[in-house]
Amino acid sequence: MNLQVRPMEPKSKNRPPVVERPLASKDASESARPARPARIEIKDFDAWYGDFQAIHGLSLDVPRHQVTAFIGPSGCGKSTLLKWLNRMNDVVAGAHAQGHLVLKGDVGEDDVDLLARSTDVVALRRRIGIVFQKPNPFPKSIYQNVAFGPRLHMNISRRETDELVEWALKKAALWDEVKDRLHKSALGLSGGQQQRLCIARAIATGPNILLMDEPCSALDPASTARVEDLIFELRQQYSIVIVTHSMQQASRVSDQTAFFFQGRLIESGPTEQIFTRPREQQTEDYVSGKFG
């Protein structure tokens, strides 16, 4: 296994092609470290769409300040679980779930039961941002896109908004590309830029968890690489859950990997272990490309 120190600075533009990058390119000490304390606890979780059970008795911890990847073939329930994590399934007719799904608070914060009907979904989604598969900026200016979330939640002055927008765009490594056209339509950006704008938009509300539903599946390799770099850096401050179909991507960006199959969790653990020494035969078949 070729272990090497992953540079934390943004890479230069002529980086190597995506597929040639080494698997699990992480700090040796880091990959050896056990999973950090859980940010989200999932125990015996079942979810349905109408009569169809999409997830069967799933138990998993999403650790803090790490990237957790959900992998598995289509229809295995990984996106369903992701959408339950910030209750996006509330608007889906017939979607319901049961089990233990708890957002662990920081010191001094209460835990939040993610399934309780009494949970304030609006406040919850502010703490758990989500980035979708297809870049979906609003047909407004770049500035308005980023300021959209904060303006929903608080009364902020013009100057505070300016500062926040700049901060979020810098965080999403987009500032240098758009600072001269902040008030132009966001639809004029390229696909990769739009996706980074969506990440900036999600960050701007001040979440501590970011959910990403196949964030790179609609992007070209170069844009994918930039978004992956971004994800890698963002885990310093955010707990990130990423659903992906690309095994290379999971191995590149994630610390923990969970493999789903037909609505069940087959195996979860440190990414390196899942990809090099999986315990289950199904996992090995999937990560080595025998099915899926």
Add this chain to the structure above:
Amino acid sequence: MTMPAALQRDDANDQAAKAGRRKLISRWFYLLCIAIAMLSVLVLAVLLISISVQGGSRLSVDLLTNAHSELHPEQAGMWPAIVGTLFVCGVCALVALPLGVGTAVFLEEFKPRRPELRVLRRWIPLGQRRWDGVCTGLYKAMRGLHGFVQLNISNLAGVPSIVYGLLGLSVFVYMFNVFGQITVNESAGLELAGVRHYYQVLTLQRGEVVLIPQQDLQQATITVTEPVEAMLPSGERVTLSLWKPGTEKPTEPELRRRTVREGATGGRYSQKDWYYFRLPLGRSFLAAGLTLALVILPVVIIASQEALRGVPPSMREASLGLGATTWQTTRNVCLPAALPGILTGSILSMGRAIGEAAPILVVLGAAIAKNSGPQHLMDDAVTMPVLIYNWAGRQQQVYQELAAAAIIVLLVILLLVNSLAIYLRQRLRQT
């Protein structure tokens, strides 16, 4: 594996012949489509030409600025009808657009969800399963209501407008007579605002009319028993003298002119401010506007719904994912994105309202004698389609021509309204 029999056949000639036939049919069908399309254009052209030939000579400034005239039809115009249409359709737009867009938002954005009964749960000790049953039942009921509203709106869009006219007649004009029966030219019902019962009207012996300022506003009629101060229509103040029936009439002409029979009764004359309002609405432009609003409401709702459905779901997800409430999502994302469609649908339905005659005929009647626009909220109005209906039904050639000219004016206005819709749609699409 062998090829299926159909692919093994050796009949190149047959296939070539078939291909030739297919292409020929395709070409003929293309020509047929063009012919049909041209036919509708042709019908419109014939209509426009015949109308222009008939009414072109009557198009003048007089037509736009004058009122209808029975005695001098060559000077008759449609100014009161233009103003009246403006008022009626203004009321219609003010009522139908907010209601229609609101209903569409309710139907599209506020889909029913499983209800939360937390408060009740604390007080009523039912088991968890029971509560789940209750919640599910309520949810199904709300879904049913949603479906019921949707079904009714689709049906209402197909109801003939004259039926709406009858509905408007009983609901707005008479209000089921709960506020008392109203008769023509008499204030009645529940008068709420803007009325000053200034005078009692008294007809003198020689047919002249005097007005007697009234102190008691509730008094309906006045009986003259003693000489009284009155006002001529010119504003001149006079003292009326009394004449007892049976005695000799005054001989002096001036005195005789201001004599009124003892015991004569007068009727109430009310001066109305522009905001005069009473229930029921009577044959007022307000009632007509409300009736038209009912006519176009289903159209506005359906157009707005289509526009809202056209907003990509990813936009809603993005907004909800940032923690927006349903209303914030609707207000900041869905409505702006759907605005071009909503505007187009609304303006086109306003075009329909402008041209609608049947419900107006039922609610306001076919009278066109009015020589101005509505003077107060309860005033009646003439609209362009009613004026055209009236003129076109007359025998004289001049009225036929006037009707044709009025149709041209109406068509021009409708075309302007429709082009406004197209312009707005293009404009909003670009930004």
